[in-house]
Amino acid sequence: MSGTATDDDEILDGVYRALCNHGYADLTMQDIADECEKSTSLLHYHYDTKDDLLVAFLDGIITDYEQRLAGETERPPEQRLVTFLARFVFEPSEGHRESFHLALLEMRSQGPFDERIRDRLERSDTVLRETAAEILRDGVETGVFDPVDPDRTAALLVAALDGARTRQITLGDGQPDGSYTRVVVEELLAQVVDPLLGAGVDRPTLDTVLGDLERDEERS
Amino acid sequence: MSGTATDDDEILDGVYRALCNHGYADLTMQDIADECEKSTSLLHYHYDTKDDLLVAFLDGIITDYEQRLAGETERPPEQRLVTFLARFVFEPSEGHRESFHLALLEMRSQGPFDERIRDRLERSDTVLRETAAEILRDGVETGVFDPVDPDRTAALLVAALDGARTRQITLGDGQPDGSYTRVVVEELLAQVVDPLLGAGVDRPTLDTVLGDLERDEERS
Amino acid sequence: MSGTATDDDEILDGVYRALCNHGYADLTMQDIADECEKSTSLLHYHYDTKDDLLVAFLDGIITDYEQRLAGETERPPEQRLVTFLARFVFEPSEGHRESFHLALLEMRSQGPFDERIRDRLERSDTVLRETAAEILRDGVETGVFDPVDPDRTAALLVAALDGARTRQITLGDGQPDGSYTRVVVEELLAQVVDPLLGAGVDRPTLDTVLGDLERDEERS
Amino acid sequence: MSGTATDDDEILDGVYRALCNHGYADLTMQDIADECEKSTSLLHYHYDTKDDLLVAFLDGIITDYEQRLAGETERPPEQRLVTFLARFVFEPSEGHRESFHLALLEMRSQGPFDERIRDRLERSDTVLRETAAEILRDGVETGVFDPVDPDRTAALLVAALDGARTRQITLGDGQPDGSYTRVVVEELLAQVVDPLLGAGVDRPTLDTVLGDLERDEERS
DNA sequence: AATGAATGAGTTTTCATTCAT
DNA sequence: CATGAATGAAAACTCATTCAT
Structure with missing residues (x-):
């Protein structure tokens, strides 16, 4: 089912790109073929059906995402938590990243009608939510955070982050001071995270972490 | 372009119903015709194009929604705020309402590609966000709430509500203790709203308000 | 099948007008209804089918035409012949008359596929050709014209007139000196009619006759 | 957009064939697909729209026609003129050719409503008229023809030929002695061309030329 | 490995016509 | 008389998929 790695990647x-430019509902195999300058026949040679192709695409981006989330277990919880939140911040100007989230959102809305898509989305969600819960649990256990229900607080955080992203994507930037995602993350830090910090615990500022993330990205 | 109110309503x-059963991406005029037991020709008789019909539909539900939001300005802010949050709570079992929100979500993801849809969504969003900000502003002015930036807190609330709804819709009910929307609203009340309440201010419980809302709906 | 004379006329x-603005191939009942500001239902009330309506239309214009051709039998043949030719002259600027001939042409091209239309067109053609032949026969008998075969010469005249009209309609006015119809009629007079005139016979000039026709039209 | 020459040609x-059998006004993509035993999808694969296909068709026949008109410049003018006229003669029995001219006539009546069709028709007309004028000009210059205005006489000839063809097509064969086109061409030769011939110039007979044309056609 | 040709099933849309009022 | 509502049949066009090469 898969040919040259390069081919598949292209x-x-x-x-x-097709998803960004046309949206899910209007996405045709031809759109995709045009974007990678191949023929639709070739797409079918590599992936039996359109659905197969879309599922493979989802798998790819989700795996990418999971890999980025992992491998940070050594740092202290309060730092990991801020990083977790900071990952969701993006500027409306970053048309690139925005389109990507939009593509994902569209596939999400398709989940209920496509079992295989739904499976991937659920796995992705589980990873996300458990990552947050895990960080919180860690913090509570080590006394960095006041005792809270990690699952419920994780639910709140993830919901707010997700909602902020969705709104920023679908509604554009109507925010006066900064992007929607930034405002929400800042408020989450101020109104949810900070009251959680144990006495004497300091968390890194959002800007510090954002700077770090940017530097990491440039290196890869 | 519009005939009898009843006709159009059907x-x-x-x-x-078609949106609930088929989703936006796969929605055909025939699906709609089947649901209202009319011919596709008739749909085109009343609405020139599929897009016209969908836009009219959006207009309808948004107007409905706005009317429901209005007319509550007399009650005290803390009560209005809880009601505002409570409106977003629904059980996964309510397949009906779930499907509807899913359909809306799909239309939202279509926004970036359809100007007329985008316009409606933006109007709807503005109403929602300003309603929340308005309640908060009211409360701050009357001393019911501690001084906060109404716009930023509204952004947080709306994002979390929206994200909770989206996740509950797209991911099904994986929640151990109650629906995703309920968990998030409860956490918002506990972690965001309660710290906001001025000294001596009591807010109604979520269950009380949910009961009220249910009673209201049954009457109409 | 026919209501008030006025209604039918409208x-x-x-x-x-619909024929002029949309052409035969794209003509819809709605186009016609729009032009006379009535409903399509009313059209069907007066004429059972679209075809019936079109046939009635053809009948009307053909009858008009025949009436105009008739009643000129008393004048001398050479005068009648020039008048016959002159009737075909029109300027490209007369958008009105041009459209009308176009409408007729379109119905003509539909003849082979519609028996009832074909019948009308054939009757109209017979009248036209026999009128020309009759004039020529008259002239030959009275010695005004040299002996020619009236039918064959009539065929030539009618073909040239018809062709000129068709070309002027469908191709617009690319003619350097005057309209296509005028050029052809002038050449017919010079190259076909004049050599036919018996010794000492004078025919009226084209301009004289055109002036007469114009005056006649204004009176009605 | 164009594949193998053979494919497109089919x-x-x-x-x-579809135009011959159904006429322009009633022509559907399905009719065309049936005639060439392909699917309508394939037609759309090769030509984006019905209009594109029709325009390509027009382009094809016009180019054919132009090529046939060319390459005869070496023969003497009186012979070329008779050939020019003879090309328009056809028998009503040739249902085939008749239908084709009918189809063309229908497209002509569509010209005023379709810019791309109009463009092609105008080009075709220009070629035709200038070919006739060119032959006449040649003959006048070499003394084969008496001095006449080549443009005006060309207009007369073309109009008569066109009209004859149109009438024969749309009205069927009501002619007693031979086809309408034959009668008109014969009369044009006798009444217009012969008076034009310089002293001592002989032109070929119509039958001779018709025989030649027929032989040419069989060879290809 | 790659493509152009080909198609069937389906989609939106059009339109003459009918019918209840 | 006159109309708006309603529809069935058919139109152009789309698109995932297949197949020969």
């Missing part, structure tokens, strides 16, 4: 890149 | 009801 | 006028 | 042949 095709999945095509899916990405 | 058609828009058909759109509603 | 409808047939609508057919005329 | 489709354009289908257009030809």
Whole structure:
């Protein structure tokens, strides 16, 4: 089912760009073929059906995402938590990243009608939510955070982050001071995270962490 | 372009049901026609294009929504705020309402590609966010709430509500203790709203308000 | 099948205008209804089918035409012949008359596929050709014209007139000196009619006759 | 947009036959597909829209026609003129050719409503008229023809030929002695061309030329 | 490995016509 | 008389998919 790694990658890149430019509902195999400058026949040679291709695309981006979340277990909880939140901040000007989230959102709305898509989305969600809960649990256990229900607080955080992203994507930037995602993350830090910090615990500022993330990205 | 109110309503009801059963991406005029037991020709007789019909549908539900939000300005802010939050709570079992929100979500993801849809969504969003900000501003002015930036807190609340709804819709009910929306609203009340309340101010419980809302709905 | 004379007339006028504005191939009942500001239902009330309506329209204009051709039998053949030719001259600027001939042409091209239309067109053609032949026969018998075969010469005249009209309608006015119809009629007079005139016979000039026709039209 | 010459040709042949059998006004993509035994999808694969296909068809036949008109410049003017006229003669029995001219006539009546069709028709007309004028000009210069205005006489000839063809097509064969086109061409030769011939110039007879044309056609 | 040709099933849309009022 | 509502049949066009090469 999969040919040269390069070929597949070019095709999945095509899916990405096509999704950004046309949206899920209007996405055709031809759109994808155009974006990667191949023929639709070739797409079918690599992936039996359109659905297969879309699922493979989802798998790809989700795996990417999981890999980025992992491997940070050594740092202190309060730092990991801020990083977790900071990852969701993006500027409306970053048309690139915005489109990507939009593509994901569209696939999400398709989940209920496509079992295989739904499976991937659920896995992705589980990872996300458990990562947050895990950080909180860690913090509570080590006394960095006041005792809270990690699952419920994780639910709140993830919901707010997700909602902020969705709104910023679908509604554009109507915010006066900064992007929607930034405002929400700042408020989450001030109104939810800070009251949680144990006595004498200091968390890194959002800007510090954002700077770190940016530097990491540039290196890869 | 619009005939009897009743006629149009039957058609828009058909759109509603068709959206719930098929989703936006796969919605055909035939699906809608089937749901309202009319011919596709008739749909085109009343609405020139599919897009026209969908836009009319959006207009309808948004107007409905706005009317429901209005007319509550007399009650005290803390009560209005809880009601505002409570409106977003629903159980996964309510397949009906869930499907509807899903359909809306799909239309939202279509926004960036359809100007007319985008316009409606933006108007709807503005109303929602300003309603929340308005309640908060009221409360701050009357001393019911501690001084906060109403716009930023409204952004947080709306994002969390929206995200909770989206996740509950797209991911099904994986929650151990109650629906995702309920968990998030409860946490918002506990972690965001309660710290906001001025000394001596009591807010109604979520269950009380949910009961009230249910009673209201049954009456109409 | 026919209501008030006035109603029918308004409808047939609508057919005329619709035909001019949309062409036969794209003509819809709605186009006609729009032009006469009535409903399509009313059209069907007066004429059972679209075809019926079109046939009635053809009948109307053909009858008009025949009436104009008749009643000139008393004048001398050479005068009648020039008048016959002159009737075909029109300026490209007369958008009105041009459209009308176009409408007729379109119905003509539909003849082979519609028996009832074909019948009308054939009757109209017979009248036209026999009128020309009759004039020529008259002239030959009275010695005004040299002996020619009236039928064959009539065929030539009618073909040239018809062709000129068609070309002027469908191709617009690319002619350097005057309209296409005028050029052809002038050449017919010079190259076909004049060599036919018996010794000492004078025919009226084209301009004289055109002036007469114009005056006649204004009176009605 | 164009594949193998053969493929496209089969489709354009289908257009030809479909036009003959159904006429322009009632022509559907399905009709064309049936005639060339392909699917409508394939037609759309090769030509984006019905209009594109029709325009390509027009382009094809006009180019054919132009090529046939060219390459005869070496022969003497009186012979070329008779050939020019003879090309318009056809028998009503040739249902085939008749239908084709009918189809063309229908497209002509569509010209005023379709810019791209109009463009092609105008080009075709220009070629035709200038070919006739060119022959006449040649003959006048070399003394084969008496001095006449080549443009005006060309207009007369073309109009008569066109009209004859149109009438024969749309009205069927009501002629007693031979086809309408033959009668008109014969009369044009006798009444217009012969008086034009310089002293001592002989022109070929119509039958001779018709025989030649027929032989040419069989060879290809 | 890659493509152009080909298609069937389906989609939106059009339109003459009918019918209840 | 006159109309708006309603529809069935058919139109152009789309698109995922297949297949020969």
